[in-house]
Amino acid sequence: MSRRRYKVGKFPDYDHRFDVVKGKSSILAGDSVNHFHMARPQILNSISSIKHYLGQTEALAKTKEEDLTALISNWQIDLQRAGRPIPAEPPAQVTNQRLTAEAELDILGEEIDWLKKEVAKREAAAKKIIDDKVLEYGPIGCGKGDPQSEIDGQQVIEKDGELVIDCKESPYDGMKLPDYFSMIVHPFLKARREAVAAFHCLPREQRGPHALNPGWRRPVARENLPPRPVGV
Numbered sequence: 001m002s003r004r005r006y007k008v009g010k011f012p013d014y015d016h017r018f019d020v021v022k023g024k025s026s027i028l029a030g031d032s033v034n035h036f037h038m039a040r041p042q043i044l045n046s047i048s049s050i051k052h053y054l055g056q057t058e059a060l061a062k063t064k065e066e067d068l069t070a071l072i073s074n075w076q077i078d079l080q081r082a083g084r085p086i087p088a089e090p091p092a093q094v095t096n097q098r099l100t101a102e103a104e105l106d107i108l109g110e111e112i113d114w115l116k117k118e119v120a121k122r123e124a125a126a127k128k129i130i131d132d133k134v135l136e137y138g139p140i141g142c143g144k145g146d147p148q149s150e151i152d153g154q155q156v157i158e159k160d161g162e163l164v165i166d167c168k169e170s171p172y173d174g175m176k177l178p179d180y181f182s183m184i185v186h187p188f189l190k191a192r193r194e195a196v197a198a199f200h201c202l203p204r205e206q207r208g209p210h211a212l213n214p215g216w217r218r219p220v221a222r223e224n225l226p227p228r229p230v231g232v
């Protein structure tokens with residue numbers, strides 16, 4: 001959405017400065033997405049970069065706003081100090097400076113709007129990437145950290161001296177880690193081993209030309225995850 005404060009043609013000086021500054025903007029001119037990488041491994045870094053750039057742009061906009069306010073004020077103060085009357089309208093030079101400053105400020109406003117929208121879009125994409133990793137390959141007991149901070153893409157926290165799954169996207173949210181291993185991981189892996197054994201017991205011609213080894217690491221649909229035991 002354009003931040004133009006004047007209708008095109010009302011103030012040509014404003015229009016000119018607005019178009020010039022917008023044309024030079026690395027954010028608003030051309031393919032802005034290429035300015036910040038969107039590739040999966042870099043998306044979190046890109047969010048950090050955009051937030052940093054957003055903070056700088058907002059700070060610059062604040063300074064420009066203060067300069068714009070001071071422009072007319074200083075003109076009036078200079079006249080008062082000289083003992084001269086203040087006319088209803090500032091001279092052309094001051095008006096031109098005001099219009100130029102307003103155009104530059106409005107472009108900064110458009111950049112801020114774009115950066116905020118881009119941060120929101122990428123944060124949503126990053127959340128989806130993280131959510132997709134939750135139990136992506138089923139409850140196979142793949143953990144990280146010492147003590148454990150993540151298990152099968154689910155965050156693990158310490159609560160009342162015990163390790164507990166803390167992941168709202170998981171059906172096992174709130175389960176104690178020992179219960180998760182004994183009631184979910186071990187039965188899941190046992191069922192997989194049995195499926196693999198049954199697969200290899202079949203004659204090759206009965207497996208079908210496109211049969212997949214059930215032991216291969218591949219994504220598991222959420223509806224195929226082991227149900228959470230009642231009361232756990």
